[in-house]
Amino acid sequence: MKKKSILLIGFLFAFNLMFGQRTDVEGMMYLDENRRPIYSENIVIPDVNGYQVLKCDFHTHTVFSDGVVWPTIRAQEAWEEGLDAIALTEHIEYHPYKDDVKVDHNRSHELIETSSKKNNVLLIKGTEITRQTPPGHFNAIFIGDASSYIEENVSERDREAVMKASEQKAFIFWNHPGWRPNIAGSYEWIPFVDDLHKNKALHGIEVINGFGFHMKALDWCVDKGLTVMGTSDIHNLIGHDYDRSKDYVHRTMTLVLAKNRTPESIREALNAGRTVAWASKILAGKEENVKALFDACVKINPFHYTEENNGEKTNFYEIKNSSDLYFELKLKEGDATEQIVLYPQSKQLISAKAGQSSLTYEVTSTYVRSDKHLEVKLQLK
Ligand SMILES: [Zn+2]
Ligand SMILES: [Zn+2]
Known part of the structure; x- marks a missing residue:
């Protein structure tokens, strides 16, 4: 190749880099300048009383239950939004896509184990125990084998279904109480829930689920010593449901005040109740945690x-x-x-x-x- 043309190619290459275009294959122009820049958001929250404030979402769905995305998308979203930890919590009893996606309660988690490690997002194993309302739905996180859970959805087996999670030493929280307020007993501290609580098989409640702030649940958490949870319960894309063009809008999540950025520390903090539910402009939690967060x-x-x-x-x-x-x-x-x-x-x-x-x-x-x-x-x- 002549010296002149080498210089020209060099110039074109530099020019195209400058303006975001590549033409390194003859007859092909790459329009990379139209791509959205890819990066992980850095959500800044100072340490609180020596604890790191971890951004966690322990309630999400994929096509392995009734979500509309493949698990990989959940891993990608979590990284881009700067989350520290997520759980995929597929319904045990509900699989609307079972004719197209083989029912396997552990599979969605398995599919993103490696990518989560690469992304440095902690992946906590979980599932959603989906009983009729009342009592409604319960999430179990830090679980073992999800295929051992009970799919049969009859009220006689409700207690057994939740106790399965308790046997696996899971962290169990009551999901979205009040999501069907027209059904009697759906937004009350019912005997079923009281029994779980007394038997140490209920550890938290979703005070904020997506776009619903279940205000009575905050009082239950405070009065009964349960952990305050905030989750997205996302089924679609985060970018579809949340107005991410506003700088204060994030998916609903749990801020966990943890000693370290590890699953063990998250578990310890959840057990100790050091959490605040965060839904964009709203923070909800026990007074000592909200105060410590504000002061920091x-x-x-x-x-x-x-x-x-x-x-x-x-x-x-x-x-x-x-x-x-x-x-x-x-x-x-x-x-x-x-x-x-x-x-x-x-x-x-x-x-x-x-x-x-x-x-x-x-x-x-x-x-x-x-x-x-x-x-x-x-x-x-
Ligand atoms: Zn649910
Ligand atoms: Zn759900």
Whole structure:
């Protein structure tokens, strides 16, 4: 090849790289500039009291039950959204695609074991025990062989079906109570559930499932010492169901305050109840966990300016949210800015009458009971 043409090819190659086009095969133009950039999102949440805050979704479906995607897509979505851990929880009793997809309760999990390892996303084995409502559905995670579960869906076997998970030492949570509010007993603390709880075969409840915040479930978790869960229960693509163009919108998930980023640490944290359910703008959990999370994310600086008006002094402060969480605050006690919206990774200015040592705000985007927001006392300097 002549020197000139080599230079020309070199130039074209550089030019095309610059503009995202390749022509390395004759007669072929690659239009890679039209591709969506592929990367894993980095959801920033500072450590809380020495615990890492892991982003986890323990309720998802694929075509191996009634989801509409192949398991690989779930692994890909989880990586792209920056999740730390997921579980595929196929229905044991419900397989609408069984004529096309062979029923195998362990298979979807097996299909993404390797890709999850490569992606550094922790894959927790799980299943959904899908009984009639009431009592409804239960997820079991950290399970053994899912093929040993009971497919036959008759009410006489409901208890046996859940106890199977208990025998495998699974972590069991009650799914979406209140999803069929018109059915009597579907959104009540029924004897069936009470019996599981008393026999240590119920460890948590889905307080938020996808787009439904089951507010009564938060009170049950607080009153009965159960772990607060938030899950997507995704059947379609995450990008189909969630408006990902908004920076504060993420799939509904559980924030797990874990000692380490390992399945063992997640299990320990779930057993200890160190979780907060996160649904985009809303955080729901036990007061101590929501408070610790807020305190780790939001700080107020000493005042940087004082304004004097007719002998009245007003101090100006910066309040900073160093997380990707979203907070809304409403003044409860003190003479200061009434409403504060803290967008992900942002600061706001607030003003307060000089001489006050603290301000009390309600964090109205959080719930520590169905009828109670987290209350925080901001110390002023
Ligand atoms: Zn369900
Ligand atoms: Zn489900």
